[in-house]
Amino acid sequence: MAYTKIHAITATVSKAVDYICNPAKTDEGILISSYGCSPETAAYDFKFALSKTSQSDPNKAYHLIQSFLPGEVTYKEAHQIGVELADRLLEGKYSYVVSTHIDKGHVHNHVIFCAADNINHQKYHDCKKTYYNIRSLSDDLCREHELSIITPGEKRGKTYKEWQAGKNGSAWKEQLKSDIDEAIKNAATYEDCIELIRAKGYEIKGADFGEKAYKFISFRPLDRERFVRGSAKSLGTEYTKERIRERIEEKELAKEKKRIPFPARKKPVVKDYSRKKLIDTTEDKFAESPGLKHWADIQNLKIAASSYSQAGSISELEKQIAAKSTLAKTARESLVETEHQLKDLGQVLKYAEQYKANRIYHIRYQKSKDKDRYLRQHETELLLHDGAENMLKRFGIDTKNLDVEKLRSDYNALYSKKQALQKTYKTAEKESADLNRKLDNLNQYLDRTPEQAAVDKKVQKNQNTL
Numbered sequence: 514m515a516y517t518k519i520h521a522i523t524a525t526v527s528k529a530v531d532y533i534c535n536p537a538k539t540d541e542g543i544l545i546s547s548y549g550c551s552p553e554t555a556a557y558d559f560k561f562a563l564s565k566t567s568q569s570d571p572n573k574a575y576h577l578i579q580s581f582l583p584g585e586v587t588y589k590e591a592h593q594i595g596v597e598l599a600d601r602l603l604e605g606k607y608s609y610v611v612s613t614h615i616d617k618g619h620v621h622n623h624v625i626f627c628a629a630d631n632i633n634h635q636k637y638h639d640c641k642k643t644y645y646n647i648r649s650l651s652d653d654l655c656r657e658h659e660l661s662i663i664t665p666g667e668k669r670g671k672t673y674k675e676w677q678a679g680k681n682g683s684a685w686k687e688q689l690k691s692d693i694d695e696a697i698k699n700a701a702t703y704e705d706c707i708e709l710i711r712a713k714g715y716e717i718k719g720a721d722f723g724e725k726a727y728k729f730i731s732f733r734p735l736d737r738e739r740f741v742r743g744s745a746k747s748l749g750t751e752y753t754k755e756r757i758r759e760r761i762e763e764k765e766l767a768k769e770k771k772r773i774p775f776p777a778r779k780k781p782v783v784k785d786y787s788r789k790k791l792i793d794t795t796e797d798k799f800a801e802s803p804g805l806k807h808w809a810d811i812q813n814l815k816i817a818a819s820s821y822s823q824a825g826s827i828s829e830l831e832k833q834i835a836a837k838s839t840l841a842k843t844a845r846e847s848l849v850e851t852e853h854q855l856k857d858l859g860q861v862l863k864y865a866e867q868y869k870a871n872r873i874y875h876i877r878y879q880k881s882k883d884k885d886r887y888l889r890q891h892e893t894e895l896l897l898h899d900g901a902e903n904m905l906k907r908f909g910i911d912t913k914n915l916d917v918e919k920l921r922s923d924y925n926a927l928y929s930k931k932q933a934l935q936k937t938y939k940t941a942e943k944e945s946a947d948l949n950r951k952l953d954n955l956n957q958y959l960d961r962t963p964e965q966a967a968v969d970k971k972v973q974k975n976q977n978t979l
Contacts (some may be wrong), residue, residue, distance in 0.1 A: 515581045515582075515594070515652075516651075517579050517644075517651050518577075518578050519577045519644060520627070520888070521574075522573050522574040522576055522885045523572060523883075524540075524561075524883060524885075525885065525886065526555070526556045526559055526574050527555075527556035528886075529576060530552060530610055532889045533623035533625060534552045534612050537616060538615065538761055539612050539614065539615070541614055544588060544589075544592045544610075544613035544615065546595075546610075547610045547611070548605075548608060549606075549631055550627075558627070559574055559629075562608060562627050562629045562630070563627070563629045567636065568635070572629075572637075572639075573627075573628055574626060574627055574628050575625070575626055575639060576625050577598075577602075577647065578624075579594070579621060579624070580617070580619060580900055582661070582900075583620075585661065588620060590658060591613050591620045592611070592613040592622065594654050594655075595611045595622030595624060598622070598651055599624050599626065599656055601627055601650050602647060602650055603630075606630035606631060607626045607629075607630050607631065608631060609626035610626075611623070611624050617892070617893050619896060621896060656934065668970065685734065685737070686748065689741070689748070690749070692715070692728060693706075693799070694758065696709035697761055700761055700836060701833070701836045702761065703761055706757060709839065709840055709843055710845055711713070711937060712843045712844035712937045712941075713843055713847050714734060714847045714850075714851060714930055714934065715732045716734075716740075717730065717732055717733075717734045718730075718731050719731050727752070729742040729743055729744050730743040730754035731743065743757070746782055767950060794806060794809045827952070829950060834948045836947060837941050841941035841945055844941060848931065848935060848938055851934060852925060853925070855927045855931060857925060858924050860908070860923050861905070861908050861920060862920045862921060864900075864901040864904045864905050865901070865905060865915055867900075867901040867912070868898060868901035868915065869917050870897075871894045871895070871897045874894035874898060875895060875902075877891075
């Protein structure tokens with residue numbers, strides 16, 4: 514992707530040409546091309562062409578700059594694109610000099626062409642229409658050379674403008690209710706439901722019950738400034754914390770199946786055997802030593818009993834695994850989306866800071882009586898400003914009302930959201946692994962094969978739907 518700017522030269526054409534043809538900037542003159550003139554005599558050639566025109570405006574030449582994103586194009590290819598741009602724009606009518614500068618880290622082309630053409634002796638008309646034509650030609654060349662192009666409507670991640678727009682209006686409340694509904698559907702308990710909602714990227718307060726608890730539960734996406742209450746007025750009667758808990762209990766009550774609870778121990782288990790794996794007693798050493806086999810059987814019994822006592826039942830254990838897996842999956846999906854938003858917003862913030870730091874040079878350039886002289890003195894700052902402005906506009910940012918501190922605050926909020934989601938995801942993954950280990954222990958101890966476990970689970974599901 515390349516961005517362009519152009520200005521008229523009303524004096525010192527020779528100095529401008531000397532500047533762009535500096536050997537230190539053009540790989541000792543290798544990256545210089547010309548048409549209808551030579552770099553050494555361009556000022557005299559332009560003067561001769563200008564003497565043929567009857568138009569009296571003071572413009573002697575035009576200075577066009579085409580700059581590329583760092584690391585996207587080689588020096589040789591950039592120079593080729595610059596020559597092709599000059600040929601397509603000037604159509605063989607105007608004399609020009611093209612040079613490619615390689616000393617600033619960001620590769621860019623300079624094109625200085627005579628203000629008067631050599632055929633009809635008419636002056637080049639610099640206006641918005643001709644500038645948009647330059648931009649269009651530059652973009653076309655980038656496509657042909659397989660360089661990046663950002664086009665309106667192109668499928669990509671959410672832009673900062675889209676992300677910011679999501680903070681306005683009421684559409685986000687409908688999304689919040691949809692997320693709460695999904696969390697209720699997948700949660701076995703009220704606490705699980707709250708964790709699932711947090712995993713979707715919401716900050717929650719007032720979720721507890723009790724005398725000192727808040728009357729209402731409140732939700733806030735981390736990209737918004739204010740919370741919204743889970744009240745009948747704000748979200749509807751189905752989204753109060755009391756009703757959320759009731760909906761989960763009603764759902765679980767419909768699925769509940771009578772079972773004989775495992776007798777509660779009078780004394781707490783001193784050692785958590787459920788964290789261990791069953792001992793494989795099929796090895797030869799156990800067959801050769803009855804005592805070792807007896808010891809292993811006791812250890813396996815302790816592991817199985819500990820796993821069962823903590824779960825309550827195999828079906829309950831499977832339900833817990835499903836809940837934790839859903840929580841981990843939800844947190845992971847939210848984390849990926851947040852990382853994409855963070856990356857996009859990071860790009861916006863980088864260009865916003867670059868734009869703000871170099872804005873003063875652009876203002877002074879606009880007020881300068883000799884723009885080409887000022888450009889030679891502050892080329893880097895002006896290129897950085899124009900490149901940042903170009904990118905911000907492509908991101909949909911209004912540079913007139915640019916608030917860098919607000920962008921930085923939004924970025925920090927998204928980063929905090931990412932950290933919270935990472936913690937939720939890692940915790941849910943660990944707990945899911947622990948529960949799966951307990952289930953594996955029980956299945957192995959009871960000689961339940963994976964196929965039998967799948968059949969039992971299907972039967973259990975069918976019974977719950979009756």
